[in-house]
Amino acid sequence: MKSFYERVVFPFLQTKDIELGYDMAVMGLRYIGNFWPLWKLMIAFNRVTGDRPIELFGLKFPNLVGVAAGVDRGADCWRGLEALGFGHIEIGSITREKYPGNPRPRIFCYPQYQSVIHRVGCCNEGAAVVEQKLAKDIAERPKTVPLGINISKSRNIPVEGAIEDLVGTFRLLVDHADYFSINIGCTHLPHLKKIQEKSSLYPLLKALKTENQNRAKKLGCSTVPLLIKIAPELSFKEVDEILEVITSLEYNGIIAAGSANGRPSEMQNIKETGFLCGAKVHQSALSLVQYIYKKTEGKLPIIGVGGIFDESDASRMIDAGASLIQVHSCLYLKGPFQGKKLARALKWHHKDF
Numbered sequence: 044m045k046s047f048y049e050r051v052v053f054p055f056l057q058t059k060d061i062e063l064g065y066d067m068a069v070m071g072l073r074y075i076g077n078f079w080p081l082w083k084l085m086i087a088f089n090r091v092t093g094d095r096p097i098e099l100f101g102l103k104f105p106n107l108v109g110v111a112a113g114v115d116r117g118a119d120c121w122r123g124l125e126a127l128g129f130g131h132i133e134i135g136s137i138t139r140e141k142y143p144g145n146p147r148p149r150i151f152c153y154p155q156y157q158s159v160i161h162r163v164g165c166c167n168e169g170a171a172v173v174e175q176k177l178a179k180d181i182a183e184r185p186k187t188v189p190l191g192i193n194i195s196k197s198r199n200i201p202v203e204g205a206i207e208d209l210v211g212t213f214r215l216l217v218d219h220a221d222y223f224s225i226n227i228g229c230t231h232l233p234h235l236k237k238i239q240e241k242s243s244l245y246p247l248l249k250a251l252k253t254e255n256q257n258r259a260k261k262l263g264c265s266t267v268p269l270l271i272k273i274a275p276e277l278s279f280k281e282v283d284e285i286l287e288v289i290t291s292l293e294y295n296g297i298i299a300a301g302s303a304n305g306r307p308s309e310m311q312n313i314k315e316t317g318f319l320c321g322a323k324v325h326q327s328a329l330s331l332v333q334y335i336y337k338k339t340e341g342k343l344p345i346i347g348v349g350g351i352f353d354e355s356d357a358s359r360m361i362d363a364g365a366s367l368i369q370v371h372s373c374l375y376l377k378g379p380f381q382g383k384k385l386a387r388a389l390k391w392h393h394k395d396f
């Protein structure tokens with residue numbers, strides 16, 4: 044049965060700019076996050092936990108379903124998202140330099156294809172501002188679920204400056220992250236292909252790892268788990284190269300996958316430019332997860348994301364080898380409580396590392 048959101052709220056938002064609904068949701072979530080008694084009550088009501096947490100790269104996740112990057116792009120509403128029952132939240136992508144993104148409208152929903160096209164363009168306020176917000180939020184109240192921070196190269200920095208740029212972002216944000224996701228599949232960025240190439244990728248990921256180790260040594264604490272997030276349209280040869288790099292550097296996991304560049308034939312007539320997410324990227328994300336799982340003999344933790352709307356999509360992703368899943372488009376098309384519904388339905392699937 045369709046929810047109130049699907050029957051009433053979403054059709055109304057479709058008549059306007061869908062991002063207005065997004066802005067309103069961020070405001071509402073921020074209010075919930077700031078109003079402690081309501082936040083606490085909602086956590087008690089919405090938090091889904093199995094008989095034990097899922098343990099992955101040294102972190103404990105109360106359930107399998109997380110929020111993908113792009114939902115909270117600037118640490119504006121992650122506290123409110125905690126109250127909706129998600130098992131982890133990945134904020135970002137955050138870049139060292141702020142970027143306003145492309146002009147609106149820039150997010151378009153196609154419920155007939157269960158898909159979203161967007162050209163938000165990695166907009167965010169920059170790592171220094173996000174750091175201040177996180178510091179304030181976390182000082183007020185400890186986190187209740189793992190917080191991932193997704194970082195990307197700043198838009199106007201050339202690939203040659205990527206190491207300094209990303210290490211700078213890492214340094215600014217590391218104290219607040221439970222894990223980092225390095226977005227090497229950020230389809231909004233120029234020279235994307237180059238960053239994913241082995242010759243650029245190895246020194247970049249090595250520099251981040253060294254920074255992480257040096258900090259741990261200096262502070263006498265453990266390193267922060269490092270994951271990478273890849274694009275869905277890589278060839279298996281490209282995936283092999285990436286896997287070679289991350290296994291040799293002992294990265295902690297991989298997130299597959301981000302937004303796609305291409306469109307299926309039935310969506311070719313859509314005029315809006317941008318990147319594709321939702322049901323139409325499910326198959327490619329699933330194939331990637333399956334491939335990575337086989338190739339790494341199940342030894343590398345995988346977070347599966349792409350076109351997960353219901354229990355069967357989520358189960359397929361887990362059967363393909365994902366240890367956790369994330370959702371994004373489904374929050375636009377099915378509403379903010381879909382994550383909790385999924386988490387409840389998947390309560391007994393467990394795959395620890």
Ligand SMILES: Cc1cc2nc3c(=O)[nH]c(=O)nc-3n(C[C@H](O)[C@H](O)[C@H](O)COP(=O)(O)O)c2cc1C
Nearest residue numbers: 111112113135136161300301320321349350371372
């Ligand atoms: C509006 C929008 C903005 C996004 N922004 C980011 C981003 O900044 N960084 C990132 O890694 N992924 C971003 N994504 C990709 C999602 O995190 C996710 O990988 C992708 O949407 C596939 O999942 P889905 O089919 O559940 O939407 C964005 C997706 C959408 C729809």
